[in-house]
Amino acid sequence: MVLYFSATGNTRYIARELARALDDSALDLREKIRDKDYSPICSEKPFVVCAPVYVCEPPRFLAAFLRKTELRGNRDLYFVFSSGGYSGISAYLGRWLARKQHMRYKGSADYTMPRNYIANNSYPELKTEEIERRIRLADQKISETAGAIRSGERLKSRHIWLWELAVTLPFNPVWYRLRQGVKDFHVSDACISCGSCERLCPLRVISLRGGKPVWNGHSCAHCMSCIQNCPVDAIEYGKITAGKKRYLFQKYSYVVAKEGTRRKT
């Protein structure tokens, strides 16, 4: 079974296509995470966890969910990471999660997708051609990943250097505290009170008051579900997101539109 979380659709696409190529099912974990539903998940086929990369690692809320949820049946656990080009120490943490779950770690695959993190000015906006190129390349890689999983092979991700662990493990908690606050989220008059931001937030940080979203607490995962999925682009993060194009995989799905059903490996 393919398990996934996806904020803007990159990981969802990979997960669903992998499931299709494997004749398996794909389970969106968003609702289970939101509901803190840690009931066991059963699968006769290998488990494949598909996750975006947040600050060099899989989302912490997803890792915490997987730590608490028993995976029953098949003991093989694969990981597929969808990042903007650098998966950091994700594979290391995947192996760690497999050990905690008493499962066989079967390696991980890295997919470079369009970067969706707009609440940060460190990265230039990608041109449409580059977005399309990344999606096309990722799509071509799915058969290879599915073939390896089908034949029980180990997936091979990038090598992780010791210095990456030494920097990322202590640095990330500080980053989350200082750079992933919620106080800079605000909403414009364009808001149509559809409630999508509230429904999509995996951490239930958002509530609607008087029909408008309010961000509660101090920090969040900065997953970008709320800001990127707002149908009228009413959400901003400080001044950083002003004028920035919003990203959703589905806006570019024409790149991989296919006739009939998909590949079988």
Ligand SMILES: Cc1cc2nc3c(=O)[nH]c(=O)nc-3n(C[C@H](O)[C@H](O)[C@H](O)COP(=O)(O)O)c2cc1C
């Ligand atoms: C908070 C946050 C942090 C991110 N950190 C990284 C990173 O460290 N390396 C990277 O290559 N991409 C990073 N990204 C980009 C996403 O991993 C990438 O766009 C991913 O494909 C999004 O998947 P989704 O569409 O399924 O949500 C980050 C995105 C967010 C929202």
Ligand code: SF4
């Ligand atoms: S998703 Fe956008 S339009 Fe809908 S309630 Fe949230 S801010 Fe308003």
Ligand code: SF4
């Ligand atoms: S508030 Fe928005 S960015 Fe933060 S976790 Fe919720 S959906 Fe993601």
